[in-house]
Amino acid sequence: MTRFVILKHVAGASHYDLMFERGGVLKTFRAAAEPAGDKITLEESFDHPLKFLDHEGELRQAPGRVERWDAGTFKALEWTDARIRLECSGRRWNATYLLEKQDGKRWLARKPPTKK
Secondary structure, X not given: OEEEEEEEEEOOOOEEXXXXXXXXXXXXXXXOOOOOOOEEEEEEXXXXXXXXXXXXXXOOOXXXXXXXXXXXXXXXXXXXXXXXXXXXXXXXXXXXXXXXXXXXXXXXXXXXXXXX
16 A cells, blocks of 8 residues: 545645655645545646655745645555546545546546445
8 A cells, every 4th residue: 555645735825735655756636625525626736755745844845834634545446647546545535536637737536436
């Protein structure tokens, strides 16, 4: 299992960074609002160094600070350029999530419907 973290970036306009460990970096997606609920709009961001898995507090190269909103481990069930399916085990993100590329850098994250 690999690690993930969701950081709340508190600055002028707060946002959330969803970071997933992959290939020696953190693949990062930005959410304008708290990443809770059944559908979450995300924007693909730049890769971050692994040190952000454990970072909380002031930022040196950007204004503001970050607060840990959630953290845990995940299993990548699928990871392509347009579709990512993750089984997450965190305090708040504790389910399977499907991230699908919409256009450009915009993605939609949702919990897939459960099979009966």
